[in-house]
Amino acid sequence: MSSTGKKAIVLFGHGARDPQWAEPMKRLQSILTAQLPDVQIELAFLELMAPSLPDTVDCMALGGTEYIQVVPIFFGKGGHLKNDFPVIMAEMKQKHPGLSIEATAAVGQWDAVWQAIATEIVQQVQ
Amino acid sequence: MSSTGKKAIVLFGHGARDPQWAEPMKRLQSILTAQLPDVQIELAFLELMAPSLPDTVDCMALGGTEYIQVVPIFFGKGGHLKNDFPVIMAEMKQKHPGLSIEATAAVGQWDAVWQAIATEIVQQVQ
Numbered sequence: 001m002s003s004t005g006k007k008a009i010v011l012f013g014h015g016a017r018d019p020q021w022a023e024p025m026k027r028l029q030s031i032l033t034a035q036l037p038d039v040q041i042e043l044a045f046l047e048l049m050a051p052s053l054p055d056t057v058d059c060m061a062l063g064g065t066e067y068i069q070v071v072p073i074f075f076g077k078g079g080h081l082k083n084d085f086p087v088i089m090a091e092m093k094q095k096h097p098g099l100s101i102e103a104t105a106a107v108g109q110w111d112a113v114w115q116a117i118a119t120e121i122v123q124q125v126q
Numbered sequence: 127m128s129s130t131g132k133k134a135i136v137l138f139g140h141g142a143r144d145p146q147w148a149e150p151m152k153r154l155q156s157i158l159t160a161q162l163p164d165v166q167i168e169l170a171f172l173e174l175m176a177p178s179l180p181d182t183v184d185c186m187a188l189g190g191t192e193y194i195q196v197v198p199i200f201f202g203k204g205g206h207l208k209n210d211f212p213v214i215m216a217e218m219k220q221k222h223p224g225l226s227i228e229a230t231a232a233v234g235q236w237d238a239v240w241q242a243i244a245t246e247i248v249q250q251v252q
Contacts, residue, residue: 035248079144107243121135121158
C-alpha cells in the first residue's frame, strides 16, 4: 500500500443470518482502528449481511479513497475465495480504474493465525 | 480435561465442497499433534465434508477414548454454533453417557486470535 493518499482496509467476511455473527469482525475492526488511525477500516460481506463488498468500495470511491486493501476473513480457501471473490475483485477494478484495490491472502492462509489458535488450544486442554 | 485416560481433541469446522478448504485445519492438526503427542487430534465437519462430528465421536468411543474436547473452528457465532452445535453435542452425550465430551468456545471468541490477525494485517499494510 502506498505511503500517500487516502487509504482503507475492508475486512471481508462471509456473513450470516444472525447479527451476532459479525461481533468478532467488529472487534478486529476496533483493534485495527486503534492501531492504524490514518486508515479507514470497514466491514463488508459476501452474503446474508450488509454492506456488500462492491457497495463498500463504491462509497469509498465516492469519498475519495485512493488505496483499498481487502482482507478476506475466511479460514479455508474454497469456492467463495476461488470463484466468487476473484469475480467481485475484477468487477470492482473495472468499475473504478482510478482506484488501487488489492487483496491480501485469506487470514486462514497465515501461519501466525494457526499458531495462535494452537497455543490457545494447548493452554485450554492442559 | 482430566489428567488421566485416553484423550482426544476434535477440530470441528464447517466444511466446504472444495477439498482444499480443509488444508488450514489439517495444518492446525499437525501443529497440535506435535505439541500434544499423547492426545489424538482429529478433524470433523458440520456439512459438505466427512467425517461428521457424531461419526468421529462414535469411532473414538469404540477406540476407548475417555475424554473428548471439541474445538469449533468458526469465526462468528451464528446459527451453526447457536442452534446446530448444541443439538449435536446433546445427542452425542446422550449416546455416549460414559464419555466426557466438552466443547471450548469457538476460536473466533478468543482475543488472541484476533490480535494475531490484527498484527499480521498491520504488518502487511505498512
